Amino acid sequence: MQTITTFLTRRHGGKRLDVADIITYAYLLAGVLVMFGPVLWLILSSFKPLSGLYEFPPTFLPYKQESVKVEGYDKPLDLYDVKMADGSVRRLAQISQVGIGARVIDPAAPQSDPIDIKLDQRAPVRSITFEWDNYIGAVEKFPFLTYLQNSVIVTTAATLVTLLINSMAAFALSKYEFRGRDAILLIIISTLMVPVSVILIPAFLVIAKVGWTNNLWGLIIPGAATPTGVFLLRQYMLTIPDDLIQSARIDGASEWRIYGQIILPLAAPALAVLAIFSVMWRWNDFLWPLIVVSKTELFTLQVGLNAFQGELNQQWNYILAMTVLTLLPITLVFAFLEKYITTGIATTGMK
Amino acid sequence: MQSISSQTSKPEWLSSNLLLQPFLWAMSWLDYILAPLQNLIGYKRMAYFFVLPNLLIFGIFILIPMLLNFYYGFTGGDSILLENRPVVGAANFEKIFSCQDFFKPNTCAEDLFWRGAWNTLTFVVFQVAFIILMSLITALALNRDVRGRGFFRAIFFYPVLLSPVVVALIWKWILQYQNGLLNAFLVSLGLTKVPWLLDANWAQFWVIAVSVWAQMGFFTLILLAGLQGIPKEMYEAASMDGANKWRSFWNVTLPLLMPTMTVVLVLALIRAVQVFDQVFVLTNGGPGTATLYIVQYIYRTAFEFRNYGMAAAASLVLAVVLLILTIGQLLFQRRQEAA
Numbered sequence: 001m002q003t004i005t006t007f008l009t010r011r012h013g014g015k016r017l018d019v020a021d022i023i024t025y026a027y028l029l030a031g032v033l034v035m036f037g038p039v040l041w042l043i044l045s046s047f048k049p050l051s052g053l054y055e056f057p058p059t060f061l062p063y064k065q066e067s068v069k070v071e072g073y074d075k076p077l078d079l080y081d082v083k084m085a086d087g088s089v090r091r092l093a094q095i096s097q098v099g100i101g102a103r104v105i106d107p108a109a110p111q112s113d114p115i116d117i118k119l120d121q122r123a124p125v126r127s128i129t130f131e132w133d134n135y136i137g138a139v140e141k142f143p144f145l146t147y148l149q150n151s152v153i154v155t156t157a158a159t160l161v162t163l164l165i166n167s168m169a170a171f172a173l174s175k176y177e178f179r180g181r182d183a184i185l186l187i188i189i190s191t192l193m194v195p196v197s198v199i200l201i202p203a204f205l206v207i208a209k210v211g212w213t214n215n216l217w218g219l220i221i222p223g224a225a226t227p228t229g230v231f232l233l234r235q236y237m238l239t240i241p242d243d244l245i246q247s248a249r250i251d252g253a254s255e256w257r258i259y260g261q262i263i264l265p266l267a268a269p270a271l272a273v274l275a276i277f278s279v280m281w282r283w284n285d286f287l288w289p290l291i292v293v294s295k296t297e298l299f300t301l302q303v304g305l306n307a308f309q310g311e312l313n314q315q316w317n318y319i320l321a322m323t324v325l326t327l328l329p330i331t332l333v334f335a336f337l338e339k340y341i342t343t344g345i346a347t348t349g350m351k
Numbered sequence: 352m353q354s355i356s357s358q359t360s361k362p363e364w365l366s367s368n369l370l371l372q373p374f375l376w377a378m379s380w381l382d383y384i385l386a387p388l389q390n391l392i393g394y395k396r397m398a399y400f401f402v403l404p405n406l407l408i409f410g411i412f413i414l415i416p417m418l419l420n421f422y423y424g425f426t427g428g429d430s431i432l433l434e435n436r437p438v439v440g441a442a443n444f445e446k447i448f449s450c451q452d453f454f455k456p457n458t459c460a461e462d463l464f465w466r467g468a469w470n471t472l473t474f475v476v477f478q479v480a481f482i483i484l485m486s487l488i489t490a491l492a493l494n495r496d497v498r499g500r501g502f503f504r505a506i507f508f509y510p511v512l513l514s515p516v517v518v519a520l521i522w523k524w525i526l527q528y529q530n531g532l533l534n535a536f537l538v539s540l541g542l543t544k545v546p547w548l549l550d551a552n553w554a555q556f557w558v559i560a561v562s563v564w565a566q567m568g569f570f571t572l573i574l575l576a577g578l579q580g581i582p583k584e585m586y587e588a589a590s591m592d593g594a595n596k597w598r599s600f601w602n603v604t605l606p607l608l609m610p611t612m613t614v615v616l617v618l619a620l621i622r623a624v625q626v627f628d629q630v631f632v633l634t635n636g637g638p639g640t641a642t643l644y645i646v647q648y649i650y651r652t653a654f655e656f657r658n659y660g661m662a663a664a665a666s667l668v669l670a671v672v673l674l675i676l677t678i679g680q681l682l683f684q685r686r687q688e689a690a
Contacts, residue, residue, distance in 0.1 A: 056529065257379075
């Protein structure tokens with residue numbers, strides 16, 4: 001026994017697991033359950049048929065009631081394992097259910113007489129089945145693809161615009177001496193902390209005046225001049241030596257060329273961080289599109305999902321499927337760029 | 352130049368030609384347009400050209416609204432158009448602050464504001480306390496020499512990426528009264544079902560718990576970076592002085608982590624004060640006004656009751672609170688840097 005525990009707790013470097021290590025692993029494993037469990041539950045639930053969703057207590061995996069087509073009946077009949085009076089168990093198909101009794105028939109012999117049984121005699125025959133109908137329904141019955149398209153357009157366009165104008169401004173603010181530079185910098189830094197919620201009403205007015213309510217531009221442009229992005233890029237560009245720019249000027253490069261061919265490539269790591277953040281911000285943005293857009297065909301995924309779940313007659317099977325589809329893209333991005341995202345956040349401290 | 356480009360690590364997908372080629376093409380094409388401009392105004396003034404697009408958008412959509420907000424706050428009526436709004440002076444603010452007893456929203460003229468304000472205060476205190484405690488514990492655990500650290504870090508961080516709507520729906524599903532997972536668990540233990548989101552106290556609890564769940568990974572990462580920035584020699588020196596692990600935690604880790612903790616505290620505070628979207632979907636402020644927070648009050652007042660003046664006045668009060676928090680952070684940071 002002693003040797004087994006020694007073997008199991010032996011570690012690289014000859015150190016053994018101590019109590020603190022065990023507590024650490026226990027905590028981290030519990031954390032995995034708490035942090036990822038709810039998402040896993042959502043995904044599993046999204047594959048359940050409607051009847052499975054309203055079953056109590058719920059099953060962990062998605063099950064589907066097996067049914068069989070029996071001659072002489074229009075609809076497929078549900079299969080049950082019925083415990084007969086003599087103790088044997090027969091697999092029978094249910095024709096109808098009345099009160100606490102049910103009428104079943106042998107699917108192999110549809111001509112035989114139906115048998116009356118009590119409900120507690122039967123157990124449903126089920127198998128693990130992933131119900132794709134929820135997904136098909138979510139895509140077909142609701143303008144899910146329209147929402148998806150809007151979200152993709154807004155996220156892509158906004159990220160490109162953000163990267164372009166933020167890097168241009170950051171270039172000017174980090175590499176030029178010009179009148180008003182410090183004032184601009186001060187204003188930008190002081191608005192770093194201003195949330196949309198504080199300027200909700202006048203921002204809506206401005207959008208209305210510009211004519212961008214119910215227009216995707218109203219979602220793309222206003223958030224593009226993000227102070228956070230300018231600040232982040234400027235701080236990074238300050239580390240690029242000025243000599244490079246000077247010698248490029250002597251070689252006759254235009255300012256635009258210097259920006260496009262020297263500064264941008266050198267600032268690529270910071271641009272990558274900002275790109276990831278911008279995608280995250282825009283994909284998940286809710287309050288702003290909620291205010292700016294009121295036409296269903298211009299809803300983004302987040303607004304569409306909210307509108308859909310707020311309906312009186314909640315159809316959870318479709319809501320769950322749509323939720324999974326909404327979190328899928330960002331999850332894939334994360335799976336591929338996990339390192340960049342986590343180190344990016346750790347170094348810049350922003351979200 | 353060569354040495355610098357080799358120092359900076361470029362992501363692979365950025366240096367792939369497929370993405371870069373159209374970009375370079377557009378860049379050189381724009382150069383033909385911009386070269387005459389540069390000849391006209393001189394290379395130094397090109398700075399204005401570079402800063403212009405960002406400044407324009409920033410000015411129109413952030414700066415002007417910030418200034419207009421004051422006008423809204425001091426005018427009344429239910430029109431959003433400025434010209435149709437009568438100036439009412441400080442009436443909106445007076446109404447907000449006309450209370451017999453500020454701790455009893457019922458006695459206030461604008462009772463929903465105070466309900467929202469006190470709810471927000473409760474939320475902020477508990478949420479920030481829990482989020483800092485949980486992310487500190489998690490960061491300490493992840494800072495140990497554990498196997499699969501990258502995996503654990505990613506799992507704890509994952510909910511941060513989910514949108515507030517998705518987060519709210521995930522938990523709404525788990526907290527369902529009739530057939531939710533949590534109630535199933537309670538029943539399997541022989542307990543009775545609890546209407547989690549329909550009971551005022553439980554709803555307040557879950558709104559806090561869910562937002563801690565959704566955000567703690569972010570703060571964990573920042574604290575983890577702070578922990579990894581503490582030089583190993585400090586611990587070695589402490590253990591040479593005979594300090595045990597507990598003592599070195601109190602005397603080395605915590606003091607050296609303080610600057611990071613301040614950043615985390617302020618970011619958490621500012622974010623908690625603005626809580627909105629996730630709660631909007633999870634409880635929509637209910638039951639009653641149990642989880643009505645200040646931003647939702649502003650949203651409702653403006654876009655449901657069309658009382659733009661009152662909403663703007665409330666958002667100005669919120670802005671002042673946020674400003675105090677930010678300035679507080681700056682002062683605190685400066686004092687720490689000086690020390």
